[in-house]
Amino acid sequence: MKETREAIVEVSNLSKKYGLTVALDGVDIKFPQGELTALIGPNGSGKTTLLKILAGLTYPDQGRVKTIDRAPDRINKERFAFLPENDYLYSWMKLEYLIEFFARQYTSFDRSKAYQMTKDMNLKPEQKISDLSKGMRARFKLVLSLSRDVLLYILDEPLAGIDPQSRSYILENLNLEFARGESSVILSTHEVLESEKFFDYVIMLGDDRVQLEGYADDLRREHDLSLQELTREVFA
Amino acid sequence: MGIHYDTSRPIYEQIIEYVVKKLASGKLEAGDKLPSQRNLAQELNVNPNTVQRAYREMELQGLVETKRGLGTFVTESEARIREISQELSQNIITEFVEQMRFLGYEDCEISSRLEKTLNQDQ
Amino acid sequence: MALISLWKKELREISFSGLALLLLSAAFYVFLYYQARPGTIQIILGVIYLPFIIYPLFLLFQGYRTFSREWREKTIFLLKSLPRSGYEIVLAKFLAAAVVLIILMAASSTGIYLIISHNFTAVSQVLPPEFAALNWGAVLGWGLAVYFWLCGFAYFTAQLSSLTSRFFNRFRWLVTLLVFYLVNYLTFRLAGYLGWLFDWLPDVQHFVIRQTEEAAGLIEVSGGGLAAAALILLIMFVVSSLLLERTLEV
Numbered sequence: 225m226k227e228t229r230e231a232i233v234e235v236s237n238l239s240k241k242y243g244l245t246v247a248l249d250g251v252d253i254k255f256p257q258g259e260l261t262a263l264i265g266p267n268g269s270g271k272t273t274l275l276k277i278l279a280g281l282t283y284p285d286q287g288r289v290k291t292i293d294r295a296p297d298r299i300n301k302e303r304f305a306f307l308p309e310n311d312y313l314y315s316w317m318k319l320e321y322l323i324e325f326f327a328r329q330y331t332s333f334d335r336s337k338a339y340q341m342t343k344d345m346n347l348k349p350e351q352k353i354s355d356l357s358k359g360m361r362a363r364f365k366l367v368l369s370l371s372r373d374v375l376l377y378i379l380d381e382p383l384a385g386i387d388p389q390s391r392s393y394i395l396e397n398l399n400l401e402f403a404r405g406e407s408s409v410i411l412s413t414h415e416v417l418e419s420e421k422f423f424d425y426v427i428m429l430g431d432d433r434v435q436l437e438g439y440a441d442d443l444r445r446e447h448d449l450s451l452q453e454l455t456r457e458v459f460a
Numbered sequence: 461m462g463i464h465y466d467t468s469r470p471i472y473e474q475i476i477e478y479v480v481k482k483l484a485s486g487k488l489e490a491g492d493k494l495p496s497q498r499n500l501a502q503e504l505n506v507n508p509n510t511v512q513r514a515y516r517e518m519e520l521q522g523l524v525e526t527k528r529g530l531g532t533f534v535t536e537s538e539a540r541i542r543e544i545s546q547e548l549s550q551n552i553i554t555e556f557v558e559q560m561r562f563l564g565y566e567d568c569e570i571s572s573r574l575e576k577t578l579n580q581d582q
Numbered sequence: 583m584a585l586i587s588l589w590k591k592e593l594r595e596i597s598f599s600g601l602a603l604l605l606l607s608a609a610f611y612v613f614l615y616y617q618a619r620p621g622t623i624q625i626i627l628g629v630i631y632l633p634f635i636i637y638p639l640f641l642l643f644q645g646y647r648t649f650s651r652e653w654r655e656k657t658i659f660l661l662k663s664l665p666r667s668g669y670e671i672v673l674a675k676f677l678a679a680a681v682v683l684i685i686l687m688a689a690s691s692t693g694i695y696l697i698i699s700h701n702f703t704a705v706s707q708v709l710p711p712e713f714a715a716l717n718w719g720a721v722l723g724w725g726l727a728v729y730f731w732l733c734g735f736a737y738f739t740a741q742l743s744s745l746t747s748r749f750f751n752r753f754r755w756l757v758t759l760l761v762f763y764l765v766n767y768l769t770f771r772l773a774g775y776l777g778w779l780f781d782w783l784p785d786v787q788h789f790v791i792r793q794t795e796e797a798a799g800l801i802e803v804s805g806g807g808l809a810a811a812a813l814i815l816l817i818m819f820v821v822s823s824l825l826l827e828r829t830l831e832v
Contacts, residue, residue, distance in 0.1 A: 243751065258509070260507055260509070276831075276832065279663065280662070281662045281831065281832045282831040283829075283831060298665055298666065298667055300665075301665040302665040308656075308663075310659065311656055312656050312657055312658075312660045313657070314591070314655075316594070324587070325587055325591065328584055328586075328587035329584050329587065329588070329664050329665070330664075330665065399501065399502070399506075399507065399508075402507070403498045403501050403502060403508040420467055421467065421471055421506050422506065422507050423507065424507055424509045440510075441470035441471055441472050441473075441510065441513065442470075444467070444468060444469060445469075445470050448468060449468050450466075450467035450468040451467065452467065453468065
């Protein structure tokens, strides 16, 4: 077994209801520091709710949240990057406008890195958000998130609904960026296939709570299964 | 040069096998410097922490040595390398024999078929 | 810098409807300009202020729309991820709307000025003689103050109503209307108390008609009422900001 590192994010006894629907029910999780943690679960398992709470966009009914070392408040939002699942970019903006906008809003934003990554991802700064395809938009969302020099990246379904080409492109870029620094990544996904070799730590969320967690290679050895197969078994 | 991953087995073990194979085939030699963890992670397209774990395991097995500030090097001990490459070849043979037995072959049949294949290749 | 870039973004978002209204107003004044004759001047003077009735409605609409659009288009995810306080976000939005209002008013005032000055003889014939003696500084100053307050009030009540309706998943329209009604009722009750509370403030007096000392020509503004009016806008601004930053979820 690999020794457990310090936690970058810690939630305890977290509960959240939407009307009568329970999204999270007394969840305790420690996300290890310096690792790429995959939050795996089927749609509706509470992944998005959990990540929104970690990023300070939604508030729990009960429980405590510590993102890096404090509640995810306004000051803390400068210290982590959050990539939401949906199209959250103003559709009338050009890519260069968004890069400038982010550079003005976040002191941790690296403008030249953003332009470089935009180029690397085969996007043009003078394109408009509304003119991008779904895969291009997903790539640009990643550009904006990874261009911030922060300790923690929270990425909600960065691969969902994207063509396989863009997907492997995004994964390789994410890995490249991750290999560069001391930061931690939390990434949620409902499919594991191509991405599993990039994961360090895996948390499987289902039925409003944690079903299984551990280091990816430890889980593979214990169960003699790939994460893909293990996911299928856990959520069967 | 990459690895075709079997995702049902720990990936760090497959990285170790990749290095051992390079040693056995002579592409890497005693005392050679291994690529940095980050470079290897990029080359093999895996998480850098997994490479880190592979390096640590190889260090525990005495296959590599980390020299502070210089990087990771293959051990100078030829004996240890031979030992480990023999271990690898033994593993392959054991697995082959197990699978043949599983298919219902008798031991004498296995060796005769093996001989036949070897002769054909020549 | 962060606030300025936020303000620019809001300005860009409001610019389309603002521009449409500006063109409409311009067309209206061009029409009046060419219709103005000694025979029609009375009708024209009667309708010349019409756009000024539309502008508060425009602000009401903007106040309602500005956040409901962010939610509908999911851009609220971006807004809530920024390391900005609720005050900054609400202020940036309000300042953008205020700038558009000022541009609209400046354009309309120019239109009115041109129409009146080109038909000055006809206008002076139909206006009562006291008009020339009016203390225009005081009349316009107070008129504008009241007008701006009204626009701000329309904007913030609509915004507060639309934000409050976010607590509900259904019947948002109904909730918005109910809250709008309630906020109006409550603020006027509150204004009464606040006015009484600040009654000790000195009143402001201006003579409406120059050169006369008659009491009838006096504008008298209660200091307490002024303080109450200002405080009410401030309270709505603070409540909207806190709701946005601390309570509302995406």
